[in-house]
Amino acid sequence: MPIPATGAGRNGAGLQGRDALRKAFRPGRRHRSWQRCTKGHRRQAAGGERYGQARPIRVAVAAPTLLEQAALEALLATLPGLEVVVGQASPAAHVLLWRPADAQDSPPAHDDLTAVLAVIDDITVAPKANLAGLFTSDERPEALGLAVRQVARGQEYLSPSLALALLQQQAGSPRSEEAGLEMLTGRERDVLVLLGQGLSNKEIATRLYLSVRTVEGHLSNAYAKLDVASRTEAALLAARLLQDPSE
Amino acid sequence: MAGRQLTRLALIGTMSDLHLAPVAYDLDRLGTIVAQLAPDLLCAEITRTMWESRQLDATSVEVREALIPVVAATDVVLVPVAPSPESFDDFAPRHGLRAWPARTFDRILRWGQRQANTVEAINGPLFSVFCHSVCGLNEWSWSADQRAAWNEQNEAIVANVIEAIRRDPGRRVLLAVQCQRIHKLLPSLRRYDELLELVPLERL
Numbered sequence: 001m002p003i004p005a006t007g008a009g010r011n012g013a014g015l016q017g018r019d020a021l022r023k024a025f026r027p028g029r030r031h032r033s034w035q036r037c038t039k040g041h042r043r044q045a046a047g048g049e050r051y052g053q054a055r056p057i058r059v060a061v062a063a064p065t066l067l068e069q070a071a072l073e074a075l076l077a078t079l080p081g082l083e084v085v086v087g088q089a090s091p092a093a094h095v096l097l098w099r100p101a102d103a104q105d106s107p108p109a110h111d112d113l114t115a116v117l118a119v120i121d122d123i124t125v126a127p128k129a130n131l132a133g134l135f136t137s138d139e140r141p142e143a144l145g146l147a148v149r150q151v152a153r154g155q156e157y158l159s160p161s162l163a164l165a166l167l168q169q170q171a172g173s174p175r176s177e178e179a180g181l182e183m184l185t186g187r188e189r190d191v192l193v194l195l196g197q198g199l200s201n202k203e204i205a206t207r208l209y210l211s212v213r214t215v216e217g218h219l220s221n222a223y224a225k226l227d228v229a230s231r232t233e234a235a236l237l238a239a240r241l242l243q244d245p246s247e
Numbered sequence: 248m249a250g251r252q253l254t255r256l257a258l259i260g261t262m263s264d265l266h267l268a269p270v271a272y273d274l275d276r277l278g279t280i281v282a283q284l285a286p287d288l289l290c291a292e293i294t295r296t297m298w299e300s301r302q303l304d305a306t307s308v309e310v311r312e313a314l315i316p317v318v319a320a321t322d323v324v325l326v327p328v329a330p331s332p333e334s335f336d337d338f339a340p341r342h343g344l345r346a347w348p349a350r351t352f353d354r355i356l357r358w359g360q361r362q363a364n365t366v367e368a369i370n371g372p373l374f375s376v377f378c379h380s381v382c383g384l385n386e387w388s389w390s391a392d393q394r395a396a397w398n399e400q401n402e403a404i405v406a407n408v409i410e411a412i413r414r415d416p417g418r419r420v421l422l423a424v425q426c427q428r429i430h431k432l433l434p435s436l437r438r439y440d441e442l443l444e445l446v447p448l449e450r451l
Contacts, residue, residue, distance in 0.1 A: 079320055080279075080282040080283075080317070080320055080321055081282065081285065081321065142319055142320045145320055145321065146321075146322060149321075149322050202322060202324075205322075205324045206324055206325070209288075209324065209326050209411060209414060209415075210324065210414065210415045211287035211288055211324055211415050211418045212287070212322040212324060213287060213418070214287075214415050214418070
């Protein structure tokens with residue numbers, strides 16, 4: 001219930017004191033005492049102000065049809081921390097979200113430092129271009145934000161359904177990394193096991209109550225110890241680890 | 248420990264059960280702030296059982312409708328730190344002589360929370376002093392058993408936060424709890440200065 005604006009105390013001081021208290025508690029255009037109390041930081045109470053160090057990730061979109069282009073841009077606009085830019089914007093986009101027309105399609109011209117994340121329906125239309133990640137259309141829409149963040153940080157991204165499909169295709173390929181597996185720490189092994197189940201970095205982090213960066217660090221260390229060059233290779237080894245309980 | 252990086256920990260206070268009342272507290276604003284801060288870990292007032300089973304009906308509205316959606320859409324990882332689902336009001340006396348001062352202080356606190364009806368005001372220095380004072384007086388009117396149970400729950404929250412920090416040291420951690428807890432948690436967290444550095448929100 002709001003404080004009544006009329007009515008005075010016995011000597012008027014009560015109303016002034018109450019008014020001052022209300023002004024102190026209610027930040028707005030006229031009353032900024034709470035801002036002055038926050039040392040050294042001048043902020044506005046409107047939306048869009050910034051805390052901390054987060055900067056938007058610049059994402060360009062390329063799709064074969066205007067409708068798909070508009071749909072991807074509209075989805076990206078709903079995801080926090082992302083900024084949709086025109087393809088040839090300056091500075092260049094961090095990530096190019098590319099919907100290939102078919103498996104023979106190539107991504108449009110882009111800056112060398114831009115990571116390309118392809119959106120496909122299944123593995124049969126996976127293009128052979130140099131990509132930072134593959135995102136399938138059967139994933140949750142909000143997972144697209146996680147995939148964009150992951151490739152923007154220089155990591156690879158592979159949708160869980162694609163990881164499983166690749167594992168099934170390459171099941172039985174002989175590898176001999178027992179020595180590498182023995183070098184893994186307990187936490188690296190835990191992360192690798194979940195990778196073998198097709199979980200994304202965020203899902204692994206959520207399961208183990210670790211930060212995403214820590215999971216990525218463990219994966220990088222595991223890749224080096226196992227002498228593998230990609231997430232897919234590591235997932236294959238992890239699948240072997242799961243199938244062999246004596247490891 | 249030489250070379251060990253301290254975890255940066257900030258606290259953000261929420262209004263918990265007051266969201267059920269018709270107050271202009273913007274849950275979207277809470278979610279936006281958390282998304283902008285982008286902590287590595289978000290310690291939230293939800294039990295591990297509820298979080299892992301995704302049984303969210305009994306959780307507070309700010310966890311269910313502000314924090315969990317942000318976690319789902321970003322790289323922020325939620326760490327459940329509540330040992331049980333009880334909140335501040337659940338420990339207060341409801342009957343007998345102690346109930347009257349408890350209800351009075353509760354009304355004063357709710358009045359203050361209605362005036363400070365934005366996330367920024369709730370976490371500002373003026374409301375912090377007001378809330379800490381009123382909550383301290385409120386708890387003083389409780390029985391020894393009620394205070395002990397409240398303290399035990401808060402110490403368990405601190406223990407869970409420290410466990411999360413030890414498991415993943417050197418990260419940026421945001422602890423989101425109902426504002427009535429902050430004056431209890433801060434002194435306990437300060438004991439772990441070898442593990443963490445308590446910072447204001449804008450320095451996280």
